[in-house]
Amino acid sequence: MSDEIYNKAGNIIIKAGMLPFPITDTLKELLKILYTREELEFIIRTFKRKKSQTIDELIKSSNMDKEDIIRIIEPLTDKGAVFKSTSSSGLVIYRLLPPIFIGIFEYFLMKKITYSEEEKKVAILFEILFEEIRDIIQDKYEMFMPAFSTVPPIDRTIPLLKTNVGKDIKIEINQEIDSPEEMILPKQDIAEIIKSFEDIAVGHCFCRQHQDLLGHSCEFNAPREVCFTLGKSARFTSEHGFARMITQEEALKLIEDAAEAGLVHKVYHPQGNISKEETSICNCCKDCCGTFNLWKKGTMPMINWSNYLSNIDQDLCVGCGTCVERCPTDAIKLNDEGKAERNPDICIGCGVCAHFCPENAISLLEGVRKVFVPPPRIKL
Secondary structure (H helix, E strand, O other): OOHHHHHHHHHHHHOOOOOOOOOOHHHHHHHHHHOOHHHHHHHHHHOOOOOEEEHHHHHHHHOOOHHHHHHHHHHHHHOOOEEEEEOOOOOEEEEEOOOOOOOHHHHHOOOOOOOOHHHHHHHHHHHHHHHHHHHHHHHOHHHHHHHHHOOOOOEEEEOOOEOOOOOEOOEEEOOOOOOOOOOOOOOOOHHHHHHOOOOEEEEOOHHHHHHHHOOOOOOOOOOOOOEEEEOHHHHHHHHOOOOEEEOHHHHHHHHHHHHHOOOEEEEEOHHHOOOOOOOEEEEEOOOOOHHHHHHHOOOOOEEEEEEEEEEEOOOOOOOOOHHHHHOOOOOEEEOOOOOEEEOOOOOOOOOHHHHHOOOOOEEEEEEEEEEEEOOOOOOO
């Protein structure tokens, strides 16, 4: 397959996502493994200008018969390269997905892994791709930062509301934040979000399974089957074998298990728009989460919606360091007095610190804010 096809198809697939990055030889190798030549040619022909299309639109943009389009595009949905949804009126829409956030990387690793050679190869290639993207971004850091600043939040943090012994975490109003009066805040309780959906599916955590394939065991031994999709996304993931449908009761039990493990609830909305209905829920650990790790390694910014900020009572803090160890963004350090102190700029208000604090010294300040932290400058 020629480089021209890789470059053309790769550019179109990347632009289907929210985060820009350049084409590398590793991405081309992934395209070779994950797509057929016919599929890449179809993507070039049909999705260059419009990423979401109906069958009638695909017929027009591709100049192909409906039967040929279905023959090509259905396998693309089965591998998580194209998202298929049906509107309330029965209209079927196909949307091209990017390589990552949320795309073929996530769907490929949502199925329970078997440690096949293909899985291992794809996992390694994605890890190399992340490193290549990091190197390119670090080399042209000033050029990428303006583009990153325009990207909407990738996810939204839903806080843990109870400690690990079942007590309510104290919540206070953050007096320093003036939330826009016209802004309608989405649900802040993870159980309330679950209960608002009839269709719920659960798959395996793609980040943890990626690390498993790379030979890295989760430091926190976090559960694997905790990646939820909701509504249309649940119907898509279950129909194509990425996840299994479950009841609200089953979902609530799995969410409770994730909270007990101290995992961070992160909710996703279409294009990061929190006024739109939730599509999925991740339950992330500090050790394996791709979003946290890509930021820490200097690859991508951390962009997040949060309605909370941790607040540490210095009088109650005994300096045990539990919150320092557990904070997913390393926002908490021990100060010169041996007390925990948080950096508000990188706190995402997940409540994990308060969940594990043995002294109940941490509360949450309530107030909507956008967390944007550029990737750190590192020496390559």
